[in-house]
Amino acid sequence: MGEVVWTTLRLAGLTTVLLLILATPLAWWLSRRRAWWKEIVGAVTTLPIILPPSVLGFYILIAIAPQSPLMGLLHPFGIRTLAFTFEGLVIGSMIYSLPFAVQPIRGAFEAMGPRPMEVAATLRASPLDAFFTVALPLARRGFLTAAILVFAHTIGEFGVVLMIGGGIPGKTEVISVRIYQLVESLRYGEAHRLAAGVVVFSFLALLGLLLVDRRTDEAVR
Amino acid sequence: MSSGVEGRFAGGLGGFHLDADFALAPQGITALSGPSGSGKTTLLRCIAGLAHLGGRLTVAGEVWQDAQTFLPPHRRPVGVVFQEASLLPHLSVRGNLLYGAKRAGTAANVRLDDTIDLLGLAPLLARSTANLSGGERQRVALGRALLSQPRLLLMDEPLSSLDAGSKAEILPYLERLHRTLAIPALYISHDGREIARLADRVLFMKDGRISASEDAPVEPTLAGLGAAERDRLALAALRAGLTPEA
Numbered sequence: 001m002g003e004v005v006w007t008t009l010r011l012a013g014l015t016t017v018l019l020l021i022l023a024t025p026l027a028w029w030l031s032r033r034r035a036w037w038k039e040i041v042g043a044v045t046t047l048p049i050i051l052p053p054s055v056l057g058f059y060i061l062i063a064i065a066p067q068s069p070l071m072g073l074l075h076p077f078g079i080r081t082l083a084f085t086f087e088g089l090v091i092g093s094m095i096y097s098l099p100f101a102v103q104p105i106r107g108a109f110e111a112m113g114p115r116p117m118e119v120a121a122t123l124r125a126s127p128l129d130a131f132f133t134v135a136l137p138l139a140r141r142g143f144l145t146a147a148i149l150v151f152a153h154t155i156g157e158f159g160v161v162l163m164i165g166g167g168i169p170g171k172t173e174v175i176s177v178r179i180y181q182l183v184e185s186l187r188y189g190e191a192h193r194l195a196a197g198v199v200v201f202s203f204l205a206l207l208g209l210l211l212v213d214r215r216t217d218e219a220v221r
Numbered sequence: 222m223s224s225g226v227e228g229r230f231a232g233g234l235g236g237f238h239l240d241a242d243f244a245l246a247p248q249g250i251t252a253l254s255g256p257s258g259s260g261k262t263t264l265l266r267c268i269a270g271l272a273h274l275g276g277r278l279t280v281a282g283e284v285w286q287d288a289q290t291f292l293p294p295h296r297r298p299v300g301v302v303f304q305e306a307s308l309l310p311h312l313s314v315r316g317n318l319l320y321g322a323k324r325a326g327t328a329a330n331v332r333l334d335d336t337i338d339l340l341g342l343a344p345l346l347a348r349s350t351a352n353l354s355g356g357e358r359q360r361v362a363l364g365r366a367l368l369s370q371p372r373l374l375l376m377d378e379p380l381s382s383l384d385a386g387s388k389a390e391i392l393p394y395l396e397r398l399h400r401t402l403a404i405p406a407l408y409i410s411h412d413g414r415e416i417a418r419l420a421d422r423v424l425f426m427k428d429g430r431i432s433a434s435e436d437a438p439v440e441p442t443l444a445g446l447g448a449a450e451r452d453r454l455a456l457a458a459l460r461a462g463l464t465p466e467a
Binding site for chain 2: 116119120
C-alpha cells in the first residue's frame, strides 16, 4: 500500500513541477496582446477539461505506443515506447492537467495589466529581468493556485492513468486505480482506508487553496 | 549638437494621428498642456519608447530613435512618473526606490540620501506601498524615477489623481525639485496654476500637433479661485508643515 501512495505522490509532484515550468511561458504568451487566433491555442490547452478521460487516454496511448511516429523519433535513442511506463504517466498527467496550470497563471498575468512591466522597463529592467523580478512575484498567487490544483487533480485522475499506465504495481499503479481494483475484488476494508485518505487530502488541499486566496486578498492593497 | 531634447514623431496609433515636433531646453521643466485626447500621453510614451511611432529623437546629443535606431524603453535613460503612481506592490518603498537605481549602471549623479531628503521619504522607507497616501505614493514614484539616473524626466499629470490637500502637500517638493534638477523635464498638466508654479516653458498640444510654445507665466497665481478653494489650499499647506512666508 505504501508503494502505491509513493508512486502517486511522485507522479503528482513531478507533474506539478514540470507542468508549472511548461505552462509559465505558454500562459505569459497567451496573456500578452490578445489576438483572436491566440484563443485557438487557448481552446486547445483548455480542451482536457471537457474531454472524457477515456478519449484523452486513448489518444495519448496511441501517441506513445511503439508504432507512433512520435515514438519513431525516439527509437534511435533506444526508447521504444512510453506506454505502461511511469514516464508515460507523467506525460499523460501533464496533458490532462494542463488547463489547471495555464488558466490560473494566465489569469494572474492578465490581472496585472501592462503597467508594471512598463514601469520596470522605464527603470532599466530588460524584458527578461522584468519578467523574473516583477511579473513572477506579482503572479505568485496564480502559481500557488496552479500548483495546488495540478497536484490535487493528478492525485484524483483515474481514466487516463488506467488507460496509459495499465496499473502495474510498483510502476504505474496509483491510488485511484488501486481503489478500483480493491473494490472489484471486494476488499472493502482496504478500499475504505485509501478512499478516506484521498478525501482528507483533497479537503486539506482545497482548504489550503482558499486560505491562500484569502491571505493574498488581504495583502493586495 | 544640442544638449537638450529634440524630437519629432508622426504616425497613427489606434485611429489617432500624432504629428508632433518639439524641443526641450537642456535644463528646466517644460509643461505640455492641451485638451484631453490631444495626444499628450501618446507623445510622452513615444519619448519613453513605450509606444513606437515613426520619427526621430535625440537626447543630450544621443540618438534614441531615428530611421535606423529604436532604443527599447529599458535602454533609454529616462525617468517616468505616471498618472497613477504605479508603485510595484510586491516591493517596499525602499525596494521601489532602488529598483531602477540598481539597474542604472552608470555613476550615480542622483544619490539615495539626497533624494530621500529632497522628497521627505525617510519616514516611509521601510513601509509597504499598500497604505501610503496618494501624495506619498507620487513622491515615491518621483524619487524612484530620479534614482534611475535619467537624462530626461517625464511626468504625466502626476497630481491629477490627488485631492487638493495632497496636491498642496506635494507641490513644494516639486518646486524644490525644479530648483535642483539638472536635466530636461517634460510635465504634462492642464492645470494653469501647477504650470505657473513649476514650469519654465509651456508647449500646447491640439489634435496631435504642437500648436504653440511660450514661456510659462512667471508669478504663481491664485486668481480665478473662489475664496473657499483658497482657504482649503492654505489650510492644507499649513497641515503639511509649511509656514507662511514673511
